Amino acid sequence: MDKLDDLEGFLKNVDKISELVKDLKSSDAEVQQKAIEKADYFIADLDEHCRTKDNKTTINTNPPPQPSSSLQNDSQENFMKIVERDAEERRVRRIEREKKATALKDKGNDAFVHGDYETAVKYYSDGLEELRDMQPLYTNRAQAYIKLGKYEEAISDCEWALRCNEKGIKAYLLMGKAYLASKKYNESRSYFEKIIEIDPGRDKLVKDFLTQVNSAEEKESQEIKAMQEFEKGEVKAMRVPQLLEKLSKPGQMPLYYRGGLEILSQAVTDCTDQTLFRLHNGFSVISSNDMVRSCLLQETKDRDSQELCECVLKLWTAVCSGNDENQKMLMACPVTRQSIIHLVASEHVAVRRGCLALVCLFSQTPHGRSLAIDNLNMNLLVRSLMVCISEQEQRRANTAVDILEKFAAENKFLKQLRNTVTASVIVPLTTILESISATNRHVLPSLISTVDCLARDDVIRHSFAHDPECWKAFLLAIRQCIENEYKDVLYPLLGLIINLSTITTPAIREHAVSLCGGCCLSLLKDSDGGVITRATGVLSTVLPQSPEAVQHVIQGGVVKTMRRLLKGTGQTAIKYAIKTLTMCTAASQLARQELVKSDKKLSVLCRLLASSCDEMVTGNAALCLAHCLELEGIASNLLGTDIVRLLLRHAAGDAKRAAVKQNAAIALGKLCRSEPRHLEKLRELHGLEILHSCMKLIP
Numbered sequence: 001m002d003k004l005d006d007l008e009g010f011l012k013n014v015d016k017i018s019e020l021v022k023d024l025k026s027s028d029a030e031v032q033q034k035a036i037e038k039a040d041y042f043i044a045d046l047d048e049h050c051r052t053k054d055n056k057t058t059i060n061t062n063p064p065p066q067p068s069s070s071l072q073n074d075s076q077e078n079f080m081k082i083v084e085r086d087a088e089e090r091r092v093r094r095i096e097r098e099k100k101a102t103a104l105k106d107k108g109n110d111a112f113v114h115g116d117y118e119t120a121v122k123y124y125s126d127g128l129e130e131l132r133d134m135q136p137l138y139t140n141r142a143q144a145y146i147k148l149g150k151y152e153e154a155i156s157d158c159e160w161a162l163r164c165n166e167k168g169i170k171a172y173l174l175m176g177k178a179y180l181a182s183k184k185y186n187e188s189r190s191y192f193e194k195i196i197e198i199d200p201g202r203d204k205l206v207k208d209f210l211t212q213v214n215s216a217e218e219k220e221s222q223e224i225k226a227m228q229e230f231e232k233g234e235v236k237a238m239r240v241p242q243l244l245e246k247l248s249k250p251g252q253m254p255l256y257y258r259g260g261l262e263i264l265s266q267a268v269t270d271c272t273d274q275t276l277f278r279l280h281n282g283f284s285v286i287s288s289n290d291m292v293r294s295c296l297l298q299e300t301k302d303r304d305s306q307e308l309c310e311c312v313l314k315l316w317t318a319v320c321s322g323n324d325e326n327q328k329m330l331m332a333c334p335v336t337r338q339s340i341i342h343l344v345a346s347e348h349v350a351v352r353r354g355c356l357a358l359v360c361l362f363s364q365t366p367h368g369r370s371l372a373i374d375n376l377n378m379n380l381l382v383r384s385l386m387v388c389i390s391e392q393e394q395r396r397a398n399t400a401v402d403i404l405e406k407f408a409a410e411n412k413f414l415k416q417l418r419n420t421v422t423a424s425v426i427v428p429l430t431t432i433l434e435s436i437s438a439t440n441r442h443v444l445p446s447l448i449s450t451v452d453c454l455a456r457d458d459v460i461r462h463s464f465a466h467d468p469e470c471w472k473a474f475l476l477a478i479r480q481c482i483e484n485e486y487k488d489v490l491y492p493l494l495g496l497i498i499n500l501s502t503i504t505t506p507a508i509r510e511h512a513v514s515l516c517g518g519c520c521l522s523l524l525k526d527s528d529g530g531v532i533t534r535a536t537g538v539l540s541t542v543l544p545q546s547p548e549a550v551q552h553v554i555q556g557g558v559v560k561t562m563r564r565l566l567k568g569t570g571q572t573a574i575k576y577a578i579k580t581l582t583m584c585t586a587a588s589q590l591a592r593q594e595l596v597k598s599d600k601k602l603s604v605l606c607r608l609l610a611s612s613c614d615e616m617v618t619g620n621a622a623l624c625l626a627h628c629l630e631l632e633g634i635a636s637n638l639l640g641t642d643i644v645r646l647l648l649r650h651a652a653g654d655a656k657r658a659a660v661k662q663n664a665a666i667a668l669g670k671l672c673r674s675e676p677r678h679l680e681k682l683r684e685l686h687g688l689e690i691l692h693s694c695m696k697l698i699p
Contacts, residue, residue: 101131120144135164142174154178167198185217219325226275239267240276248285254304261311268318274326277319287335296339306348313354317361324367331375341377344384356399363406373412379420386428397443405450414457421463430469433477448492455499465503471511478519494534501541512546521556536576543583550587559594566604575617582620585627592628600637609646615657622663626670635674644681
């Protein structure tokens, strides 16, 4: 604290010196004279510690003579030299202190990483002895204090850190944590919310911490209420503790424990019962029982053991339903983490059903999903879920898909799945798709949509796109859906293929002709507009990967179908159709001739250029037009239309995609070169300079 007082005194002296320097430079002689006198006194005061303490003051009745101008200048120069020398000395000393403080901070960080929080505090404290205004030392020490449970000290350090930097997010974060640990929930919320005021981009982080605050407050409220009812001796509140006491007796028959667990499951009817179960060590009572442990780990598989296992799963589901703290306690049990994954695929139907119900409970909320992802082996869980999905029992399969779909929304889950996605998802999915039937049809739409959700992760999508067996299964599945009219399966399957084929792979190229020419061409004749749109989407993403597939679909009459789709109003269908048509006209003169034959003035392309708000659509329309202008006489057919104005508008527009301007400029150039009368129109619209400026966009 003495050093803090020295620091504050020094800062006050700096303010005084700044004022003196300002007055010494004043043009007012009187102000300057007073400043010289103050400077003399200040210098004398700085040297006070070097002088004798004897009082030799005498009263001078004669006023001092006014100093000459040269004396004023000497005094001012001496003062400035002293100030500069003092400032330089302080700067050098501060650099040295900073080096020492930084070295001590690094030692403290190392101790913190190794869990030696007491030593970390010591190093941070030594660093602050060197440099009192080093903010990271305060926040780091506060973090160590929180680990040691010294919350008041942590809060004090955060307050000092905020004096160094009032917008220090880490200080506010640690303040929120310290108050949360101290069960001061309102204060904790206020400091977490302060982070959003400083940096709105951290709203997700703050939301997670506010959720923790709400959960902790709710937990405390539940426990107070439960203990109050228990202490009153109410019959209902006494049931759960009494049953737990009976179940804690070792060496009983399986029937004894099974009956007790069933009664206990029925007794847990509300949050108070769940809380009393937790407060009376219910999780440890159950998991530490040798017979129960043996059943959960499937060490014995007789009928009694399986039924006992089923009862335990039912009880866990009852005590964890809607109770975040109980879910956390359950996942902290080693037996739980070991058993759940294997019980999902248990041979015993009732056990498998009970385990799926428990996992489904955790999958319903972000809190539960986070707990499961952090504590369970997700790769093994997914394999077990895929086993359930591949079975014929509809209810279990639907539950398994629902669980997988919920977990697929979590990025942490996707990261864990990356390295094993082939074995855990792709292989079983391939097997299922190769044998679509009436018995598994019901689960496939949800399963395929879930896989599509998994594929939003780049690594997982890459694995699917490069797997040749997967694409074989897709082809076979499409043919089965067409043959059996399973449109509910076909629709999400085509959507998944569109997503995956955005990646160029040898596997896709290998099957492109069969996929586009064999499957999608036939689907373009379907009566369902949604199926036609998605089939067109597959063409638009797969055709760029295979010139052979492009020639195949052109010969199959795809140009006529795409032109028909462009006349519609569906924006998604138009986007896919114009991209497909552009691919075809770029690759084949036959495609250009077919388009022009059915539409001599290319009115469908002009309409897109005039009315579409989608830059991808207008860019492809301009490029498709440029391809057609390579045919003789087409430019002349466009005389009398508004084509020059339309292309000029896009070439000179402010489109975000440079390709839009580029394609419009290319089409405009070809138009004017093929038919000079269009050039006259371009001059009339003062468009030559615009066209010339667009040339730099064209490679």
